[in-house]
Amino acid sequence: MSKKFAIKINKITKYFDEKLILDKVDFSLYFGEKVALIGPNGSGKSTLSKIILGEEKQDSGTIEVFKEFKISYLPQEFNKDILVERYLEMEKRVSDERRKIFELFDDFGFSEEILRSKISSLSGGEKTKIFLIKVTLENSDIIILDEPTNNLDSDGLDYLEKIINNSKSSFLIISHDRNFLDNTVSKIISLDGDFHSIKIYDGNYSSYIYQKEQSDERDERLYGENQRRKKKIEEEIKINQGKAFRKETGVKVNSDNDKLGNNLKKSNYALKASGALKNAKNKLKNFDELERVKNKRPLIIDFSEMKNSGVNVLKIENLILNFGFKEKINYEIFSGDRVLISGKNGSGKSTLIKTILDYKEYSEEIIWGSNIKLGYLPQNLNYGKDDEKFIDYFLEETGKNITEARKVLKRFGFFDEEVVSKINSLSPGMRARGKIALMLADNPNVLILDEPTNNLDLEVLEEFEKALKKYKGTIIFVSHDKYFIEKISPNKILEL
Ligand SMILES: Nc1ncnc2c1ncn2[C@@H]1O[C@H](COP(=O)(O)OP(=O)(O)OP(=O)(O)O)[C@@H](O)[C@H]1O
Numbered sequence: 001m002s003k004k005f006a007i008k009i010n011k012i013t014k015y016f017d018e019k020l021i022l023d024k025v026d027f028s029l030y031f032g033e034k035v036a037l038i039g040p041n042g043s044g045k046s047t048l049s050k051i052i053l054g055e056e057k058q059d060s061g062t063i064e065v066f067k068e069f070k071i072s073y074l075p076q077e078f079n080k081d082i083l084v085e086r087y088l089e090m091e092k093r094v095s096d097e098r099r100k101i102f103e104l105f106d107d108f109g110f111s112e113e114i115l116r117s118k119i120s121s122l123s124g125g126e127k128t129k130i131f132l133i134k135v136t137l138e139n140s141d142i143i144i145l146d147e148p149t150n151n152l153d154s155d156g157l158d159y160l161e162k163i164i165n166n167s168k169s170s171f172l173i174i175s176h177d178r179n180f181l182d183n184t185v186s187k188i189i190s191l192d193g194d195f196h197s198i199k200i201y202d203g204n205y206s207s208y209i210y211q212k213e214q215s216d217e218r219d220e221r222l223y224g225e226n227q228r229r230k231k232k233i234e235e236e237i238k239i240n241q242g243k244a245f246r247k248e249t250g251v252k253v254n255s256d257n258d259k260l261g262n263n264l265k266k267s268n269y270a271l272k273a274s275g276a277l278k279n280a281k282n283k284l285k286n287f288d289e290l291e292r293v294k295n296k297r298p299l300i301i302d303f304s305e306m307k308n309s310g311v312n313v314l315k316i317e318n319l320i321l322n323f324g325f326k327e328k329i330n331y332e333i334f335s336g337d338r339v340l341i342s343g344k345n346g347s348g349k350s351t352l353i354k355t356i357l358d359y360k361e362y363s364e365e366i367i368w369g370s371n372i373k374l375g376y377l378p379q380n381l382n383y384g385k386d387d388e389k390f391i392d393y394f395l396e397e398t399g400k401n402i403t404e405a406r407k408v409l410k411r412f413g414f415f416d417e418e419v420v421s422k423i424n425s426l427s428p429g430m431r432a433r434g435k436i437a438l439m440l441a442d443n444p445n446v447l448i449l450d451e452p453t454n455n456l457d458l459e460v461l462e463e464f465e466k467a468l469k470k471y472k473g474t475i476i477f478v479s480h481d482k483y484f485i486e487k488i489s490p491n492k493i494l495e496l
């Protein structure tokens with residue numbers, strides 16, 4: 001018996017203006033399946049999920065959803081301008097449901113007051129938790145999650161994993177969180193940003209990596225063989241050209257001699273060519289050359305121009321935060337330290353970061369050392385000037401000239417069209433890459449990273465981690481990504 005599908009996607013093609021995003025994408029999400037959709041930033045993952053939901057229109061292809069299946073959806077940028085109370089539909093909840101909601105509020109450390117907050121005013125992690133509470137009550141047949149682990153603390157993450165693993169619903173999950181994917185999905189759909197098509201891998205993320213390595217090796221081998229076959233045909237042409245030349249002039253030529261080969265091409269000996277020559281030329285004309293499978297969206301980070309700061313980087317004395325953590329903070333950070341700021345959603349991690357950044361001048365509570373060059377990667381991907389072209393913003397902020405800027409941006413995966421795109425039409429991951437490029441433009445020796453792994457695709461993340469591992473400066477960071485934390489291996493933890 002064939003498996004039943006919850007959603008069937010038939011040859012979906014999508015363009016934005018002239019730009020091809022999805023090329024005849026075809027797959028099914030079966031009953032009760034837990035599937036990940038992964039792919040480079042800007043490859044069209046969110047677009048595909050919006051097409052499934054009917055929020056974006058495809059150019060061709062169809063979507064079938066099983067009977068009257070109900071879909072719940074967590075968008076990548078969850079920003080509703082309504083009160084939590086309304087979002088959770090408190091007015092129509094029966095007492096059992098209300099009890100459940102308040103139990104979950106307790107688990108997440110929310111007070112009842114959160115009901116009167118707007119969704120848009122909550123922290124990233126809080127928003128996701130409110131969504132998870134709603135999903136728990138709704139019991140939908142299909143659940144689509146776009147980057148659900150962004151900003152989520154470990155309590156939230158455990159709860160999310162529990163929901164997925166205990167549920168009979170079908171899940172389509174867009175995520176770059178390796179640990180989370182290993183714990184939840186049994187199939188990976190990988191969207192290729194260059195070919196705009198998908199490949200399907202059975203198993204969790206680790207198994208995908210293994211299969212991908214194998215298939216990359218196979219692709220590379222096939223590409224090599226294909227190139228060798230092409231070379232052979234080209235040689236055959238040269239040899240036969242040489243023969244034609246010799247027949248005509250009586251002069252023997254060496255087919256390896258390129259100069260003569262070029263003269264031959266220009267001459268009209270080819271016109272009097274033998275059948276063998278025509279044959280070889282035809283072979284070349286009809287040759288099916290393989291395109292090389294390579295990552296066209298690199299991340300190349302170069303820290304070689306960084307100048308060291310003094311030994312004392314930052315001293316925090318008796319600092320009291322405006323939000324979250326209530327006790328006085330005393331802390332010292334030295335050059336080369338890797339400090340993880342940890343704490344639950346809402347404990348004030350971002351507030352602490354913003355406070356230390358605001359106190360750049362001398363103050364009693366925040367004392368920065370000498371020769372500090374700060375690079376800051378904010379959690380929020382707003383640029384404030386979303387209608388502006390990305391390149392203009394970059395030039396203004398960094399003072400670089402256009403040639404230099406383009407060179408730098410290429411190393412962050414910004415090619416011609418992305419460089420001149422307006423900020424608001426860049427995908428969140430591309431906006432995050434843009435923020436990293438801005439942060440590093442001035443060779444900082446202290447990096448302050450607030451949830452740096454949010455939205456970055458896996459290949460970029462791995463390059464970023466490799467670079468940070470070698471970084472000689474100081475790193476102060478907030479992260480919920482277990483893999484990332486392990487890679488940076490903090491020597492200090494500031495617990496809020
Ligand atoms: N409304 C729009 N108008 C024009 N281009 C758009 C629009 N929405 C998305 N795009 C472009 O389509 C491409 C795919 O975007 P999408 O947000 O689906 O990518 P993604 O794979 O989800 O990326 P990320 O990993 O960063 O979330 C990007 O190049 C983006 O700039």
Ligand SMILES: [Mg+2]
Nearest residue numbers: 045046076427
């Ligand atoms: Mg997206």
